[in-house]
Amino acid sequence: MFSQLLGSLSGVLPFIAYFLLAMGLLAIFVRLYTWLTPHHEFALIRAGNPAAATAFGGALIGFALPLSSAISHSLSLIDCAIWGAIALLVQVAAFRVMRLWLTDLSERISRGEMACAILLASTALSVGLLNAACMTY
Structure with missing residues (x-):
């Protein structure tokens, strides 16, 4: 029974490493x-602005989706960090494109x-889903 417990806990260190990497990237x-955003998300959210919370929440989830794919499909922490950085750049680019369209x-x-x-938020989620799917190959 003790050996089964140790076997079950063998994934704890990789879990901690990937979780800390993910939190750092987040x-x-x-x-x-x-x-990069001209508006101040945290101040607007503290003031009760639901639009800021919705847009920022979408961006967070839009980034977390491909980051979770990077964690699931990476070969190492370095590989995960590289793909996480790519996810970050793609999400920022999506915001920049939206600002070009809606000045x-x-x-x-x-x-x-x-x-x-x-x-x-919908754009961030859509881009995040597509980004995550593209990371599986």
Whole structure:
């Protein structure tokens, strides 16, 4: 029974390593994304702006989806970090493209306009799903 328990716990160290890497990449994504967006997500969310929370939540999930795929399909921590960085860049690029299409996107989110927030969140989720699927090959 003790050997079964040790066998079950053999994956704890890789779990911790990948989880810490994922949390680090998520922190980098949050910092970079909030730095690149003209609106101030955390201040808007603290003020009760649902549009900012919706858009930012979509971006977080849109990044976490391909990051989880990178974790599942990577060969090593370095491989995972590389694909996580690619996921980060793709998600940031998606936001940049949306800003080209809707030039007043940040102002509208700052005003709490949900239509733009839902579109931005949906775009982030869609791009994240496609990004995750592309990482499986």
